[in-house]
Amino acid sequence: MEKRVFVIGLGLIGGSIALAIRRAQEDVTIVGFEINEERLGLAKTLNVIDEGAVSIEQGAKDADLIIISAPVGQAEEIMETLVNIEMKPTVIITDVGSTKQQIMSKAIHLHKKGVTFIGGHPMAGSHKSGVSAARPHLFENAFYILTPEKNTPAAKIEELKDWLSGTKANFLIMSPKEHDELTGAVSHFPHIVAASLVHQVAAIDEKNSTISSIAAGGFRDITRIASSSPTMWRDILLHNKDTLLALLEKWRIEMDRVKDMIDTMDSDAIYSYFNSAKEFRDGLPVKQKGAIPSFYDLYVDVPDHPGSISEVTSILAKEEISITNIRIIEVREDIMGVLRLSFRNEDDRKRAQICLAKHQFESFIEM
C-alpha cells in the first residue's frame, strides 16, 4: 500500500533523509514543504521529493511519517502548527534537530493529542547547507540518536527505525538531557571554539592581511565547521544554553590553567597537557562517524613532483575505487607532500591502501 512521507524543511539533512528513505522503501510518495520556494523547486528537480505541499496542513493531514528538518527554532514553531492539524491517528512525527530538551518539551502538546512524536538527531552532516548538498549515504555508519518519550510504545520506535533504515545509521536511544549534555561537548561547543579561532585571525587580518595567506593546513582543518549555517548554530546555542554556559566556564578555567603553565614556563605541565590530549584523541574510534564525522580518509605520502598526484588517482581508477574528495595537505620544496583521499566506505579505503602499497605509496589512516 502506498505510504506518504512529509518532509518539512528541504535542506542538507531533510534532503538526505528523503533520499535515504526513497532508496529503502517501496511504494512511498515523498512530499516536501519549504519556506524558500527556490529550494522547493530544486528539491523537485533533483528528485528529492515527488510533490511539493503549499502548506504544512496540506502535507501533514494524510502523511504516515512527518520529518521536521528545519533549524531548531523554526522546528518549535512547526510543532505548534502541527498541534492544530487533524492528522492520521497512526502518524509518527520526528525531527532531526541538534538539540533535544526544548524540542521534547514542545512535543508534550502533540503527545497530549495522542500523536506519536519521537525526537531524532542523525549525528553526521557537514558545514554545507541546502538541498543541493543532500546525499542518501550521508548518515551511513553514523550514530542516529532517538529520544522517545517514556510512554512511546516500543513498536512505534521500531516502526520509525524501519522508516529510517535506508540511512544505514546506528540507532541509539537516550534521554533528551543526556543528549544535550553529550552533543554540547562534542559538537556544539567545538563550533563556538572554531568560530572564535576564526574571529581571532580575522581581527589580526585587519592589521596584517598576510595572516590569511598563511592560515593553511591545520587552521583550515580545525575551523572547517566555522563555515556552517549561522541560523542553525544560533538556534542550537539558544536551545542548549545551560550546557554551553557550563562548558564555557570550564573552558575559561582550563585556559587560565594553560596561561599559568606558559607564564611560569612549566615545561612538564605543558608537555603533559598536550600528551594526555594526544593519548585520548588517538584512542577515539576511527571507524565510526561521530558528531564531527570521519570520511574514511587515507593519508598518502606523495613525492613533491608534477604527476605524482595523477599517478595515485590513476592507480585507484584502474582498480575502480571511487574517491569522494581529494586534498593536498602540505607540499613544500624538498618535503614529501601528503594527499588526503576520502572514500565512501571502509572497504574502498582498505582496497585503496592495499593497491597503493603495491605501487610503493605509503599511506596512513590517521595523520
Ligand SMILES: NC(=O)C1=CN([C@@H]2O[C@H](COP(=O)(O)OP(=O)(O)OC[C@H]3O[C@@H](n4cnc5c(N)ncnc54)[C@H](O)[C@@H]3O)[C@@H](O)[C@H]2O)C=CC1
Ligand atoms: N547540518 C548538519 O550537519 C546537521 C544538522 N542537523 C539539524 O538539522 C536541521 C536542518 O539543518 P540543515 O539541513 O543542515 O539546514 P539547511 O539550512 O540546509 O536546511 C534547512 C531548511 O529548512 C528550511 N526552513 C526553515 N524554516 C522553515 C519552516 N518554517 N518551514 C519549512 N522550511 C523551513 C530552510 O529554508 C532550509 O532550506 C537543523 O535543526 C540542524 O540542527 C542535524 C544533524 C547534522
Ligand SMILES: O=C(O)C(=O)Cc1ccc(O)cc1
Ligand atoms: O560538519 C561537521 O563536522 C559537523 O559537525 C556536522 C554536524 C552538525 C550538527 C550536528 O548536529 C551534527 C553534525
